Amino acid sequence: MRKNKSAGPTLLRVDSLTDEPLCPCLLLLDTSASMSGVAIAELNAGVSAFKDELTAGTASTNRVEVSVVTFGPVQVRxxxxxxxxxxxxxxxxxxxxxxxxxxxxxxxxxxxxxxxYRQRCLAYVRPAVFLITKGFPTDNWHSAATLIREADYKDHVSFYAVAVSDANMEVLRQVSGREPVKLDGIKFLDFISDSGSTSDER
Structure with missing residues (x-):
């Protein structure tokens, strides 16, 4: 269980329908050649399922903000x-x-x-970050993995490594510091709800 952090500056809650803070959600998506075939099809289906799941309920539709970064090469989509x-x-x-x-x-x-968010006095909770990949990186990823694990440990983000079929699970364990989640059957909202249980007003 994560420990709650001390409160930061007073921020306004902006969702008039739920009276809850915003939840940023970042998708880091592997589109490299290693994802050819079944894996890229699974990724596309997974992102569509993410959209469908989060728009099925009013609360998450109003609260969650999404950004997508793909790599193969790196691109803010x-x-x-x-x-x-x-x-x-x-x-x-x-x-x-x-x-x-x-x-x-x-x-x-x-x-x-x-x-x-801070400049606009908007309340927000700890961001959720999903890395969806086959786990065959081609760059020097170790220092970046350390950064994201530290951010997760300090409750700055909630980071989840999500594996497509035939993924390199050992690399994903090293990246995330915990057991990877399989994309097939994942319930994104469960993880986002857990992330939203802790404030990150820093």
Missing amino acids: TAFQSVSDFVPARLHASGDAPMGAAIRQGLELLSQHKEE
């Missing part, structure tokens, strides 16, 4: 937006798998977005 406005793109597999660079890019995006 979607800036943070309401999950109701999020339209999953059809992803294709090609190129290398710079997982470390994608993690760093994602952490930078989160840092910038949280600063925007």
Whole structure:
């Protein structure tokens, strides 16, 4: 169980329907050549399922903001937006798998977005980060993995490594510091709800 952090500055709650703070959610998606075939099809289906699951309930639709970073190469596909406005793109597999660079890019995006929240006096909770991959990185990912594990430990993010079929589970364990989650059958909202149990007003 995570320990609650001391309160930061007083922020306004902005969701008039639920009176709850916003929850940023970052998807780090592997679109490298290693994802060719079944894996990329599974990834596309998983992102569509993510959208469907989160828009099925009013509370999550109003609260969750989504951003997408793909790697193969690293590209910000979607800036943070309401999950109701999020339209999953059809992803294709090609190129290398710079997982470390994608993690760093994602952490930078989160840092910038949280600063925007603070400047606008918007309340938010700890972001949820999902790395969906086959687990065959081609860059120096170890230092980036250390950064995201430390951010998770300090309750700055909730980080989950999500495995497609035939993934390299050992690499994913090293990246996340915990047992990876399988994409097939995942309930994203359960993880996002857990992330939202702790404030990150820093």
